[in-house]
Amino acid sequence: MAHIIVVGNEKGGAGKSTVSMHVATALSRLGKTVAVLDLDLRQRSLLRYMENRQDFIKRSGIELPTPTYHELPEIDPSTLAEGENVFDKRLTAAVEGVAPDCDFILIDCPGSHTRLSQMAHSLADTLITPLNDSFVDFDLLARIDPKAEKILGPSVYSEMVWNARQWRAQAGLQAIDWIVARNRVGSQRMLNKDKMAKAVSMLAKRIGFRVAPGFSERVIFRELFPRGLTLLDLKDIGIKQLNISNIAARQEMRDLMKALNLPNVMI
Amino acid sequence: MAHIIVVGNEKGGAGKSTVSMHVATALSRLGKTVAVLDLDLRQRSLLRYMENRQDFIKRSGIELPTPTYHELPEIDPSTLAEGENVFDKRLTAAVEGVAPDCDFILIDCPGSHTRLSQMAHSLADTLITPLNDSFVDFDLLARIDPKAEKILGPSVYSEMVWNARQWRAQAGLQAIDWIVARNRVGSQRMLNKDKMAKAVSMLAKRIGFRVAPGFSERVIFRELFPRGLTLLDLKDIGIKQLNISNIAARQEMRDLMKALNLPNVMI
Numbered sequence: 001m002a003h004i005i006v007v008g009n010e011k012g013g014a015g016k017s018t019v020s021m022h023v024a025t026a027l028s029r030l031g032k033t034v035a036v037l038d039l040d041l042r043q044r045s046l047l048r049y050m051e052n053r054q055d056f057i058k059r060s061g062i063e064l065p066t067p068t069y070h071e072l073p074e075i076d077p078s079t080l081a082e083g084e085n086v087f088d089k090r091l092t093a094a095v096e097g098v099a100p101d102c103d104f105i106l107i108d109c110p111g112s113h114t115r116l117s118q119m120a121h122s123l124a125d126t127l128i129t130p131l132n133d134s135f136v137d138f139d140l141l142a143r144i145d146p147k148a149e150k151i152l153g154p155s156v157y158s159e160m161v162w163n164a165r166q167w168r169a170q171a172g173l174q175a176i177d178w179i180v181a182r183n184r185v186g187s188q189r190m191l192n193k194d195k196m197a198k199a200v201s202m203l204a205k206r207i208g209f210r211v212a213p214g215f216s217e218r219v220i221f222r223e224l225f226p227r228g229l230t231l232l233d234l235k236d237i238g239i240k241q242l243n244i245s246n247i248a249a250r251q252e253m254r255d256l257m258k259a260l261n262l263p264n265v266m267i
Numbered sequence: 268m269a270h271i272i273v274v275g276n277e278k279g280g281a282g283k284s285t286v287s288m289h290v291a292t293a294l295s296r297l298g299k300t301v302a303v304l305d306l307d308l309r310q311r312s313l314l315r316y317m318e319n320r321q322d323f324i325k326r327s328g329i330e331l332p333t334p335t336y337h338e339l340p341e342i343d344p345s346t347l348a349e350g351e352n353v354f355d356k357r358l359t360a361a362v363e364g365v366a367p368d369c370d371f372i373l374i375d376c377p378g379s380h381t382r383l384s385q386m387a388h389s390l391a392d393t394l395i396t397p398l399n400d401s402f403v404d405f406d407l408l409a410r411i412d413p414k415a416e417k418i419l420g421p422s423v424y425s426e427m428v429w430n431a432r433q434w435r436a437q438a439g440l441q442a443i444d445w446i447v448a449r450n451r452v453g454s455q456r457m458l459n460k461d462k463m464a465k466a467v468s469m470l471a472k473r474i475g476f477r478v479a480p481g482f483s484e485r486v487i488f489r490e491l492f493p494r495g496l497t498l499l500d501l502k503d504i505g506i507k508q509l510n511i512s513n514i515a516a517r518q519e520m521r522d523l524m525k526a527l528n529l530p531n532v533m534i
C-alpha cells in the first residue's frame with residue numbers, strides 16, 4: 001500500500017509546491033515510484049512544474065527520473081450515495097487508483113481552506129507543513145503573546161489538523177507523522193530567527209509535531225521552475241561544479257529527506 | 268468620495284497583507300483617514316495586524332496614527348433582489364458605509380480566487396499586485412517560454428483583472444491604475460533577478476500595468492507583526508538610530524508610495 005505524503009499549510013506562499021516538487025523528485029531519483037496530486041485546482045503550480053519538466057525532457061532528450069502526475073477523476077454527481085461529498089469521492093478514487101502501483105503518493109494542498117485539503121489531511125501518513133520564518137505565518141498555527149514568549153492557543157490550521165487526527169483515530173488508522181519545516185530562513189543571525197525557532201519548538205511540544213531542518217532563502221529553490229528541474233538534477237544536465245549555495249542547498253535537501261523518516265528510504 | 272486601493276494577487280504569499288499594512292499605515296501617518304477591509308475571512312492576517320497594533324497602543328500608551336478596520340456587514344439573504352449575490356452586497360454595503368468619511372479605503376484580498384476578491388477588483392481605483400521575485404509567482408500572471416524570453420499568454424489572475432477592467436469600462440467608471448510591485452527581492456546580483464525584471468517589464472507593456480519599485484527581502488518587513496508596528500513607527504516608539512537595512516527599507520517604502528501616485532498625497 002502506498003505511503004501518503006501530504007504537503008499542507010493554509011497560509012499562502014509557505015513553500016508547499018516548492019517542497020512538494022523537491023520531495024517528489026528526490027524520491028523518484030532514489031528509484032521510488034511516486035504519484036503526485038495537485039489539489040490547487042485553479043493555480044496548479046505543481047502541475048505546471050511537472051509540465052515544464054516533461055517539456056525539458058522532451059526538448060533536451062535527457063532522461064530524468066520523474067514522478068507521475070494524476071488528475072482527479074471527474075465524478076458524475078448522480079452516482080453519489082446519500083450525503084456523500086463529490087470532492088471526497090474524487091480524492092479517494094484518485095488515491096485508490098494509483099495506490100497499488102506506487103511506493104509514494106504526494107499530495108500538494110492549496111493555500112486556503114478547502115474540502116479537498118481537509119480530506120487529504122485525514123488521508124496523510126506523513127504531513128509536511130512548510131512555514132515562512134515569520135510570525136505572520138506562525139499566526140495560522142497558533143496565537144502567541146506580543147513578546148513571542150507564551151502560546152495563547154491554537155489557530156485555524158492546527159485545529160484542522162487536530163480534526164484530521166481525530167478522524168483517523170476513530171477510523172483506527174495510524175497517527176499522522178506531522179513535520180513542520182521552516183522555509184526561506186535568512187542567512188544572518190537575527191533576533192526574529194531565534195524567536196521563531198523558540199516559538200516553533202514550544203508549539204511542537206504543545207500540539208505534537210516534529211520540527212525538521214528546513215530550507216534557507218536560496219534562489220536555486222525557485223529559479224529552475226521554468227525548466228521543471230530541481231537542484232538534484234543539475235549533475236544530469238551536465239553541471240559538474242556546484243557553487244557554495246547550491247552545495248548547502250543539497251545538504252538542506254538531504255537533511256529534510258532524512259528527517260522525514262519515510263519507509264524504505266535510505267539517505 | 269474615497270479612493271479605493273485594492274491589494275490583490277491570487278498567488279499565495281506574494282506579500283498582499285504586508286503591503287496592505289504598510290501602505291495603510293503610511294497614509295494614516297500622512298494624516299489621511301483610512302478604512303481597511305480584509306476579504307480573507309478565514310485567515311484574517313490584516314485584521315490580526317490591526318488587533319496587534321491596537322493592543323500595542325493600549326499597553327504602551329503611545330498614540331500611533333492608525334487606520335480603522337471594518338468588518339463586512341452581515342446581510343440577511345432574504346433581503347436580496349433576484350439574482351443578487353450576498354458577497355457583492357456585503358462588500359458594496361461596507362464600502363458605501365465608510366466612503367463618505369474617509370480619504371482612502373484599502374482592501375486586502377485572499378491568496379485564492381473568491382467572489383469577494385473578484386468584486387473588489389472591479390471597485391478598484393488603484394490595484395497593487397505584489398509579486399515574489401520568482402517564476403512560480405509569475406506563472407499566475409502569464410505563461411512564458413522556458414528561457415523566459417517570450418510571453419506565451421495571460422494566466423488566470425491577469426484574466427480576472429482583465430474582466431474587472433471590462434466591467435468598469437461598461438459601467439463608465441475610470442480605468443484601474445494597475446501597479447505590480449516586486450517583493451522579497453534578493454540583495455545580490457542574480458541571473459534570476461535580471462530575468463524576472465525583464466519578464467515583468469515585457470508583460471507590463473503587453474497587458475498594461477505599471478511596475479513600481481518593490482521591497483527587498485528584509486526582516487523588518489515581518490518582525491514587527493506581533494506588535495502591529497511598521498518600520499515607519501520606529502521613531503514614535505523611541506528608536507532613534509536605524510540600522511542600514513531599516514534606512515534602506517524606509518526608502519523602499521517612500522519609493523513605493525511615490526509610485527502609487529495617489530490623489531492629494533505628497534511624499
Ligand SMILES: Nc1ncnc2c1ncn2[C@@H]1O[C@H](COP(=O)(O)OP(=O)(O)OP(=O)(O)O)[C@@H](O)[C@H]1O
Nearest residue numbers: 012013014015016017018111215218221222279401
Ligand atoms: N527556500 C526557498 N528559497 C527561495 N524561494 C523560495 C523558497 N521556497 C519557496 N520559494 C518561493 O516562494 C514562493 C512561494 O512558494 P510556493 O509557491 O512553493 O508556496 P505555496 O505554499 O505552494 O504557495 P500557495 O499558497 O500559493 O500554494 C514562490 O515564489 C517560490 O518560488
Ligand SMILES: Nc1ncnc2c1ncn2[C@@H]1O[C@H](COP(=O)(O)OP(=O)(O)OP(=O)(O)O)[C@@H](O)[C@H]1O
Nearest residue numbers: 012134279280281282283284285378482485488489
Ligand atoms: N519584503 C519582505 N521581506 C521579508 N518578509 C516578507 C516581505 N514581504 C512579506 N514577507 C513575509 O512573507 C510572507 C508572506 O507575506 P504575506 O502574508 O503578506 O503575503 P500574502 O500575499 O498576504 O499571503 P496570503 O496569500 O496568505 O494572503 C509572510 O511571512 C511575511 O511576513
Ligand SMILES: [Mg+2]
Nearest residue numbers: 016017040045
Ligand atoms: Mg502551492
Ligand SMILES: [Mg+2]
Nearest residue numbers: 283284307312
Ligand atoms: Mg494575506
